Amino acid sequence: MPTVSLEVKAISAATTPAPGMKEAPRVAKLIDVSSCIGCKACEVACQEWNDLPPSVDRPFTGSYQTMPDLSWNFWQLIKFNEILRGDGRLEWTMTKYQCMHCADPGCLRACPAPGAIVQYANGIVDFVQENCIGCGYCITGCPFDVPRLNPQTGRVSKCTLCSDRVAAGLEPACIKACPTNCLSFGTKEKLLLIAHQRVEQLKERGFPNAGVYDPPGVGGTHVIYVLPHADRPEDYGLPKDPKVSWTLKLWKGPLKWLGHLIVFGGILGAFVHYLRFGPHRAREEDTGK
């Protein structure tokens, strides 16, 4: 299989940068909220490609929104919001929510399991399921509240930006499906250019506060947004100024050795817990032999 631009840039719980790093084009996903029709092709394209099981009996959400929130089997969620603006104009915003693929990923900083979270040189932050220990530190470390624990497997999952497809030279499944070009895929440089052009168009069309969402608090993201009201990201369910928490920075900085001790303690704790209480559900083939 051809692999394109999947040199590793950073690995969770590793002490040094990954060696042999080559230059690779940084990829990104652009979400132009002004073009989203909430069709949900992205939601199911993701699930179908990743063979994630559907939640047929999910609760009624009170709106067109599929799920109340992201879930271990639901990595892309369009949030529907009815907003009555001051001038009496109704807006029905549809905002896709998923992993932001931060340049400075809080999840990766927080993760104590070696190789469970990987950041590729192209910017994709990927969870390697085999290495995940289910401690959930990534969940608390994420400034966007994205990773979700599968209680059945005890592992955490999230959008991979279809690293398997990107590695083979394809675009992510959600982006390919999107009918209105609300989603685009390409190098971050190019997409920023397009994003700013769309912002200019929006300004001409009566959205003076239109802007690009690429929050600096996490070093910028590889998922960027065009927002018609960029002054109010919270209207779209996006945090106004997300940051990697200072504790994580400290931990992975001057106090790294201490961090690793704590992490090791965490692993030991999980190990002991596991041996004592066992898995959530054992398979026949394992218990029988």
Added chain:
Amino acid sequence: MELTRRSFLKLGLQLGASGALVKALGFDVRPALAQTRALKIERTTETRSICPYCSVSCSVIIHTLGDKAHNVTGTTVVHVEGDPDSPINRGTLCPKGITLKQNIVNDLRLTKVLYRAPGSDKWEEKSWDWAIDRIARLIKDTRDRHLIEQDHKGRVVHALTAIGVIGGCTDTNENNYLLTKAFRAGLGVIPLEQQSRI
């Protein structure tokens, strides 16, 4: 994959053997070369088709297992994706098109001829030959009983209005044409309709 006691222990062993646990402590700098998941459509057979739902007619690529070699039989659909060549959809699809696999591979699909006898409250499985014979008999008997040869003014019409035929809005042009040819031009059926009015 679910995490089980055995695989958990295995994981621990692997971590130990690969030195990853050591690495976690900051003593080892062995690089972890990430291995992404294998591409699930890497060697599938691609067939060009058209989405059967709305009237936009997006082109889709159906990925099936096997390479259509002589001994390949009874395969299944692995994935359906938009065809980037189509000027209409250029690879994009809606939430219905992108999940077409479930329209093809679905345990609710009908695979047997089913029959419900008069007054019955259940289906019975039947053979095709039985069903074709029985339905043909019913068509002929109804036609022989009810074919209108002349209208109230004595004009020849040879029209059959005791049988209705509907269908075709998601079937091919060729099958629509065959329906009108066999049932109207052949058997004289007048009530022949599809979805267009409703």
Added chain:
Amino acid sequence: MTNGWTDIANADVIVAMGGNPAENHPVGFRFVMEAKRKRNAKLVCVDPRFNRTAAVADHFVQIRTGTDIAFLNGLIHYALQNGRYNEEYIKYYTNAPFIVKEGYEFDEKEGVFSGWDESKKTYGDKSTWDYERDDQGYVKVDLTLQHPRCVFQLMKKFFARYTPEVVAQICGCSKEDFLKAADIITSTYVPAKAATFLYALGWTHHSHSVQLIHAAAMLQLLLGNVGVAGGGVNALRGHANIQGGTDCGMAYHNTAGYIPIPKAANQSLKEYLEAHTPKPLRPNSMNFWQNLDRFFVSQLKAFYGDHATKDNDFGYHLHPKLPEDPQTGKPENWSWAFIFDAMHQGKMEGFISFGMNPVNNGPHSRKVIAALAKLKWLVVVETFQTETAAFWKPDILKLVGLKPEDVQTEVFLLPAANFAEKDGTFTNSGRWIQWKWKAIDPPGEAKPDQEIIARLFLKVRELYQKEGGKFPDPVLALNWWYTNPANPSLEEVLKEINGWALTDVPDEKDPTKVVLKAGDQLSAFLQLRADGSTLSGNWLYIGVYTNAGNLAKRRSTEDPTGLGFFHNWSFNWPANRRIMYNRCSADAQGRPWDPNRPVIAWRNGKWVGDVPDYKADAPPEAVTTGLGPFIMLPEGVARLFVPGQFADGPFPEFYEPLESPVKNVLHPSHSSNPVAVVFQTTQYDKLGTPDEGYDIACTTYRLTEHFHYWTKNNPYNVQLQNEFFVEIPEELAQKKGIRNGDMVRVISARGEVRGRAMVTKRIRPMVVNGRTVYQIGMPIHWGFLGRGKQEGGLANILTPTVLDPNSFAPEYKGFLVKLEKA
């Protein structure tokens, strides 16, 4: 569609009205977004709900369901009053200068046209809905548009009533919102701008649906937006091959290629052709339907092969004739709702449904269930079990108070192959005929439809051969020539649809030359002959399968003009023409109205660009002397005034839905369409009134997450919308004590359904005639079978069997209900 999906990207203004393309045609909608992005186009959305299209619209106007004609008529009035029309265009390309017969009039007080018979509640005499003729039978015209009885002047008078104030009053929108929409839409009257109208079932599902589309067409013609790139009146349509089915004769009233079905009165081919071949109304009009004899004789050759000879009128006697209704003296009506009405009256014995689910998709589900229970036998050919096949199951049958043991219908459910399991062509709403290839075998014992049709037909034929029977002639004569008769190859069928020469075909101008050799596939309409030397199943599809092969398979992505024609991708009927009426894209001298978007242009003695919708060698000026651009019409020009073809008038008048919360403010005595079809034959045919408590207007629609009643079997789609719901305005919910997520009951005069309340800001109460009117809406898609919560949340339990008098489409979009907390 007059244009196609790719062409929408050429528009300057997109009007989404009577349709919700973002919701129902999301991929087609990508061209709307492209027009917005690349041309800075404006999207105007007019709908009873703030829907997914509204979410990305530049201007949204909420109107009361069923009032679209008032809104459109207001736009026409605005265009006429403000001089926002293309004068040269309407002069040469429409019947604006035609003079109408004396005696034609419209009674503004009563809301009826001349010829109305109040005692019989019908238009007894439509003779005044016509043009004035000269002694040669041609129409009199006044190119100055000044004659008081010319269509243009009559229009000015007719539409003058639709002032912005009246529109606001009827539709329940604000005058300002209307005026803003009017300004944006009519701004495209200048030659270099185009607006496209995208409509779908939101227009066709009314008791005045044909006049609604008529009104839109009139407006587009006034603005000069028909035939141009980025323009047109575009029916988005709802199913993969609804267009192809319509083209291929799946309607009781015509055979393939829109050839009118022979009637009882047409006892010979000669009588048939005389009755159905139009005479030109202008001296040089192309009047293309004058070729009906070629189309129909070639079709009879396709049907009956060697049994169709010159001596036997090409087998005309073998083809059924539409009987006459002894009561009305008119041909019988066997359109959808009439079929189920007749079935309920016990007039039908057997019924065969290929991939249709009338219990769910027809109006008034209970009437349909009760009708099916009266059949002797029912055959359903399907990929999944449907409510129609399973109508005899207790939970469905209880809707009509019956038990399985009460129902003597024999039911056959035959497992069918789906789209991926057979090849063949689909025709999309832009008329592109695209081939699909078979990907996989059908599951289990499922079979492709062609095999099911063929085996049933051949078995019946065998019975007639063995036993004889009533008029076996057409059964025995049918031309079933396929190499594998029990499972015809769809390639072969497509070849037949296109047609071929049976003998050498000489040139009509020079008989020494041969146009086609025997066996050649046809490649042009006028290669057809009426003497039996050609065969063609559907003249309209000629060109799809020529000697060059199956052109529906073409996959060239080149688009040299950049206008999205894609002439070498698949095949576009008619004649691979991508934009219909494209002669109108250029002025009388043949210069494109917009030099940047030339569809066709007259250069060096010929038309270049798209395949011209005009006589190929006619110079542009011919258009000023009667060779009009609408070549299918005997007038040669578009009909603003419709001379008698419609049941309800030559101009589109606003009528309320049959069930409406208010009376028509213009003429309360004829509040709704006076000639709408209202069934009163069964106990199920009931209408509700506000006085009886049915005072909430209700409409039905689709969701983007589901397709009709199929995807309720697909887990992913079920997850996306897994429960039947009712959208309720916040104010109404508050009044009724309903909270978001509560269960509610919706009751019409026909039945009731239960669903989850979805309380929303997106439908606002409106003030109509000084009264607050509430609207609610509900999606279709649910029923009794499938995955997830299928608990009988079937919207069509509520809908009435009320039909448009022209198209016989039911009024799903605008009926009355009561709403209660369950």
